[in-house]
Structure formats: C-alpha cells, structure tokens
Amino acid sequence: MDLLPLRSVPGAGLLPGPDQVVAAASNVAHKVLYGGLADLRPMPRTLIDEGTLREVYHYRPAGTVVQKGDPVLLVTPLAAPALCYDLRRGCSLVEHFVTEGRPTYLLEYGEVSFRDRNLGMEHWVDEVLPTAIREVSEHAGGRPVHLIGWSLGGIFSLLTLADEKSGKLPVASLSVVGSPIDVSLVPLLAPLRPLLNMFNGKGPITKGYQMLGGAPKPLVKWAFQLSAFQKMVTKPIALAQHIDDREFLAQVEAVDRFTANMIAYPGRTFGQLYHRFAKGNQLAQGLFELDDRVIDLGKIDVPVLVFGGATDGIAPVPAVRAVVPLLKGSPEVRFEVVPGGHLGMLTGRAARHTTWLAMDEWITEWSTDNQPEAPIGTSRKRRHGSASSRALSK
Template sequence: MDLIPKPDQVVSAASNVAHKVFYGGLADLRPMPRTLIDDGTLREVYHYRPAAKVLEQGDPVLLVTPLAAPALCFDLRRGCSLVEHLVSEGRPTYLVEYGQVSFKDRNLGMEHWIEEVLPTAIREVSAHAGGRPVHVIGWSLGGIFSLLAAADNTDLPIGSLSIVGSPFDVSLVPLVAPLRPLLNLTSGRGAITRAYQAFGGAPKPLVKWAFQLSSVQKLVTKPIALATHLDDPDFLAQVEAVDRFMDNMIAYPGRSFGQLYHRFVKENGLVDGTFETGDRTIRLSDITAPVLVFGGAGDGIAPVPAVRAVVPLLSGSEEVRFEIVPGGHLGMLTGRAARNTTWAVLDEWISQWSTAPDPAATASDSPGDDGEGDEGAIGTGRRTHRSTTSRSLAR
C-alpha cells in the first residue's frame, strides 16, 4: 500500500479488515482430505485422496515432516500447499507425521525415526501404491532423517530423494556458530542439558521461540508489514497461515533433543557425512538414489552454505543436484513464490526419475481411484548417469 493510499487501496484494506473481524480471517485453511494407511509409535502415514476428475497415477511421493514441526508445513493453506499442488497434478501423495510427543516418549532417540519410522513408512507407501518406488521429500530435519534412513537401508524402494533446507554444517549457521565454543565449555553439564533432561525434552513454547528467533527481524517488523499490506488479501492470508503453523509446534522427545543438541549443534557431527548409532556407522556416501538439494536464499536456520555442505558427501549417489530458491526456512517450501520455483523444480526432478507408467493400469484406472492397481517395475525408464549441478532461482 502506498504511503498515501489510493482510493482503491483504502477500499480493499477496509474490506480485508472487515473480513478478518467478521469471518475470522482471509486464509483458506481447509486441510486436504487424507486417509490413515499405517501407524505405530510416533508414526502416522497418510494417503491424500485424489482430486476430483484427476487421474492418480505414477510413482508415489512421500512427504517427511521434521520433529517438532506440524505437517502444516506441507499443507499450509489452499494456494500455498505443496500437498494440494501434488494432488492436483495426479501424483499419489503421502505424508508421515509423528503425532503429539509426551513425557513417556522421552527415551526415544533419533534412531527411532531413522531405523523404524521412515523405513516402515517408505515400504508401506510403496506397497499401497502397487510396489512402485517412492520419491521422498524431506524438509529441514525431515530431510536429514530421510538421507540417514536411505544410507542405513540401501534396499529401500526409493526412486529419488529431495532435501529442502537441511543444514549439514552448523558451523556455517550464523545463529549457532558464535555460540558453539561457549556450549562446549560445559562438557555436557550446562543449563540446556539439565533443562531438557528435567522436562523430558524441549517443550512446545521453546520450540516456537527458537523458530521465531531465526527470523527475529521479520518478527519485529511484522506490525509494519501488516500495516503496509492491508490492501493485499493474499499477503494477509499467508501471515494468518504461518501464524497457525507456529501455534502448532510440537515438543521434542528428550533423548532426540539431546542428540540434536550435542551431536549436531555442539559437535557439528554431520559435517563428515557420518552418524554413529549403536555399534555401527551410517555413511551418506552409501546412498545410491539420486538426490536433489534445495537451499533457501533467505534461510536463517539453514543458510545456503550450511545446506550445500551435503553435496560432496553424497559421493555414491547416481546424481546430485543443488538448487538455490527464494525464501526463508518455511517460505522456500510453501511461500507465495514456491509454486514457480521450488515446486517447479520438484515436478521436473520427480518426472525425471519416475518409472514408466503402466499402460494397463492407466487404462483401467478411473479418476478418484485409490491407486491400488497402479503398478510398475522399479528402475523402468530411469536414466543412468551421474552429475552434480548447481544453479540459483533466487530473484
């Protein structure tokens, strides 16, 4: 809105404020309909129902949420929902989330997600989609878990991996780097360690605060941004949707939070591409599936250099591709520009590494079918080459 608003801007702003007051908001927050197909300890796997008059066919996509963040990250609001986009394109779309974390889950470590939750979810999705390979998309910590699960289980039916905003070198994260020498002075007996041990993890308010801290400038300037965009209903709707996302943060289990804090933050344990679990070492170099890596141009939680650090660690992958896209940590995934940047690259990548459609299944399926008859042989129609590319879509 202009410093001296034009008449049409005043009318639009008044309409938006009235809509907010009388109807509660401008954003269409209806969730995409879904069906539970598998569940277990902190594991819920959902299949999103096909869109009306759209034929669901081809390889399935599995969306992997990070710990502590709600699945709203993939289904923020209508028009800015990756789920809505994938379903409208006819892709069999699935999601794994973890439900509410409680004190009884305090002893669960990251091994639970790497060794049990994600491998089971990938296999269940493949089976539900007729035995097809699964294209895994993980955001933030969900991307780290996806890579570690793929490295630890090289026989999983994975067609490709897409990693969005996942930092592998925390020494390159400006918010964390200055603190690491101080954190290491306590030898594991500092206030943070004592706090998460006492509470059985990181509580929801702390998780929300930490996420907000990464974009403190936006938080401080938010009232000004709202005042200057009162005539922009799409901007206001996005703010509403992000606020709802923030209000639905989930607690971290105690042991998992401890591993993240000590191994990832204090020790920068992923920088060499390995993760110690039990009596063995998981190595990212064991991943053979093609990997697409996204860095957000404005990401304060996972800056581009911290994310790009994973590329040389994926030496065994059939192809590694690195893309820089506009947006912060959440915006790069589901911001207003994501449709023409991140999502467009994802569409191209998944199509490149998808198996050939089964003509018989295509002919027999009808719009709205659940996809059970959609079958295909793993590897059919796949390119065999390896290269590393990097480009920027940031504007």
C-alpha cells in the same frame, strides 16, 4: 516466516489511492466477520498406517483427477506440524501434487509426550521412515517412492537411506529442502558453539532437557520465532503497509497458525541432535554416530535434489550445499537456490513457481515410467557422481 520488504505507497508522502482504501476496508471487514482471510481447509486424507510416533496418510484424489505414476512421500521434521506441507489453499505443496494427479502421502508423528522421552533418533531412522516408505510403496501398487524431506525431515531421510541397517528401500529419488549439514556455517549458531562445548555435556541445556524429558512445545515455538526475530519486530509495520494485500495477509495468518502448532522433541532425540549435530557438527564430514554404528552419507545410492533458501537464516545456502560433495554414491546430485526463508522456500508465495516446479521436473525425470529398462544385474544409474547447481528466482 517470510514477510516481504516494506512496500512504499504509490506517490510517496501522499494518501493511498481509492483502490487501496477499498481493498484495505474489505480485508479488515472480512477478518472481523469471518475471523481471517486465509483458506485453511486441509486437503482430505486417509490414515493408512500407524505405530509409535508414526502416522502415514494418503491424500485422496481431487475431484475427477486420476492419480497415476510413482508416489511422493512428504517427511515431516520433528517438532514442526505437518502444516508445513499443507499451509493454506494456494500455498500447499500437498494441494499442488494432488491436483496434478500425483499419488501423495505424508509421514507425521502425532503428539510427543513425556512418556516418549527415551526414544532416540534410531527410532525414526530404523523403524519410522523405513516402515513408512515400504507401506507407501505397497499402497501405491509396489511403485518406488520419491521422498521429500524439509529441514530435519530431510536429515532423517538422508540418514535412513544411508543406513545399511535399513536394507534396500523402494526409493526412486530424494529431495532435501532446507536441511543444514554443516552447522558451523549457520550464523545463528556460530557465536553459541564455543559456549556449547564449555560444559563437557553437563551444562544447563543438557540438564534442562534431561529434567523435562525433551524440549517442550513452548520452547520449540520460541526458538522458531527467535530465528526470525528481525521479521517479528517489523511485522506490525509490514501488516500496516500491506493492509490492502489480501494474499500477504492470508500468508501471515497461515504462518502464525503453523508456528502456534509446534510439537515437542523427545528427550533422547533432542540430546543426540544437541550433542552430535549442534555441538559436534558430525554431519559436516558425512558421518553420524547412531546407536551401534556410524552412518555414512556416501552410501546413499539414489538421486538427490537439494534446495537452499536464498534468505534462510536457520539453514543458510552454504550450510545446506555442504551435503553435495558428501553424496559420493548418488547417481546424480543437483543443488537449487530458491527464493524464501526456511518455511517460505517450501510453501511461500514464490514456491509454486520455483521450488515446486523444480520438484516436478526432478520427480518426472527419475520416475519409473521415464527410466529405460536395464539388463538384468545392471543399475539404472546415470551420470555417476555428477552434480549440478543453479539458482531459481521469481
């Protein structure tokens, strides 16, 4: 989560001003009387497709807004709740797209249990994502889909579009948000990687997930919190310093709810991610061994927008940027550095002015309505192999 730096009180060493006292008292009273400050109402949605650990939802239009244009499909990462895209009113990417009239869809997976322990990554790459993409395209009148994947959702999206086994999918563009590709550049993992390779696949982590059938919810929640340990330690002080800031307090409430709703990893999938991703760092070379084949990210032939969070400790900017030179088959690759940590870059208070606007621009650029008609048998690709990079700030 993203807690702002501790704020100094106007007139250091003096008592807070009357306006601050009134605002603080109002916030405390509202929390006591109503249980919180955040508007946590979910955006209304309808289930349009489901299968094994696959639920595809369509978000209903807002009021009199007419949905038009190519659809957007938000791909949830494993273990994280779909709240990442609909955190709270005002900080919801779903709300942003829906109120703008964009046909908006979500892919999530439901509860993962012990009976799902034998499902590997190929279940998502071969079945879940391709099916969801085709269902969304059909539901939206046959239009191509703009994929947006956060964290592991971005990695699954990359693998799905690169996998020749998936066939040609109706995808217009891909946006990858905070997805680490070269894990050797993740400081949190760097000191652990030599230890991970010591046991030759027979260490305590391997034995643990095999015995438990995966990574249970409490462990996933603990790992996410540990990644922001410093912020956890300073959180009580930050709350006290911002007791008069309703927006700050509401964001903390929403992030706390998100963290409390973590989901388990299936055993086989966790094992593949652990051995091939965390230990083997396979994706750093643009290749990933899956089932009976090797997936090459260079096979992706749609435009790709990549976001790195300026203060992301789970997926630092260099670890995310590493994907750019690997996307050799993409007509355009663009890299953006945006404010925020791992979750904040997607749905923090600054995201509406940075990440979301960059997504809007990208989707508009690569939407069907903006693409010139190409002669039969030719591609609409532009600027082959080009890559651009910029930083967005508040």
